[in-house]
Ligand code: ADP
């Protein structure tokens with residue numbers, strides 16, 4: 073049974089009626105209060121009454137990351153500051169931070185979306201959850217905290233870092249769930265093994281991981297190392313943080329909380345909508361938020377949608393796992409490469425490597441050069457330089473063959489790459505801008 077079956081299992085027709093009403097309300101709300109939107113809507117010659125169906129959302133102009141930067145810090149805020157009860161910031165992975173103000177209602181809605189998410193992952197009252205997402209300006213920490221608190225779990229807000237203490241508390245408190253980025257989960261798993269207290273031997277049962285792209289291969293690795301179920305959860309600061317979309321027990325895509333977020337997938341070049349099942353950029357509209365409800369925000373995240381019935385009974389539309397944002401996509405001599413694609417290919421060499429890697433892109437004469445630094449296992453290095461070269465060559469050939477791009481794989485000695493405590497750094501692009 074879902075956390076909120078009224079909305080999570082709502083028939084499509086009823087959902088779309090609900091969405092249309094909320095969308096119109098939101099368009100009026102921002103047009104009355106935010107000069108930026110009033111101007112944009114007037115330029116586009118559109119107002120709330122022109123929206124006769126959810127599909128009419130296409131008449132509205134897009135909002136992009138730069139609009140948020142240009143209006144930094146509170147230019148897009150639709151309520152007076154005395155109604156704001158919290159202000160978060162994006163982690164700034166791709167530049168100047170983006171501010172996210174919340175009203176008290178916005179915070180409640182967020183907690184509701186997170187509760188649906190964590191409930192679907194199997195969390196219940198009685199669970200002890202270790203929250204190792206960065207606690208602070210980053211929406212991950214408090215977002216997960218509120219959702220788990222709403223369900224009634226015992227939350228241990230460790231925040232990220234201090235990995236050894238993290239592991240000690242996990243064992244001593246008997247944590248049954250872990251919240252963190254997937255890359256930090258691997259860091260914890262690895263350190264715990266080195267400390268002689270493998271997570272596998274602890275009561276930990278489930279992990280709720282997100283905030284960065286990760287592959288199915290990485291999920292397998294985490295599950296194997298920790299002996300848990302690893303669930304995927306998605307969100308972004310601009311739309312309020314984590315809890316926008318979550319996996320259910322079917323683990324066949326992430327259900328989007330579409331009574332809160334209207335989702336579209338567009339072709340990032342033509343801006344035309346693509347049909348279900350086709351890849352494109354996800355565009356989101358927050359239809360219930362009040363402090364900063366973005367209209368048609370271009371996320372730059374690439375995914376597909378499906379409305380096929382899910383075995384869990386939820387009717388909420390599902391999105392595919394995000395393989396990367398258009399920003400992350402590397403263009404190597406004209407070939408598009410996503411770091412997560414390299415991650416999947418590397419994972420096929422689990423006997424010789426550990427899944428810790430860094431992609432370095434350089435200019436060599438006029439050509440791009442992609443160097444993949446990946447950690448070799450101790451045994452490979454112990455077998456001597458001949459073995460190292462052999463493994464490097466083998467992986468290089470494989471990636472060349474599948475991804476269609478020339479690469480150089482360099483095996484790094486065990487522990488040679490920095491471990492992540494939050495969002496992992498996967499790419500260093502040294503090409504002149
Ligand atoms: P920043 O943009 O500074 O990284 P956020 O913390 O708001 O700030 O990050 C949101 C972004 O993180 C999303 O747009 C998406 O690219 C990525 N992300 C979040 N959750 C996931 C996930 N489960 N899988 C893949 N990518 C994710």
Ligand code: ZN
Nearest residue numbers: 320322382384
């Ligand atoms: Zn489902």
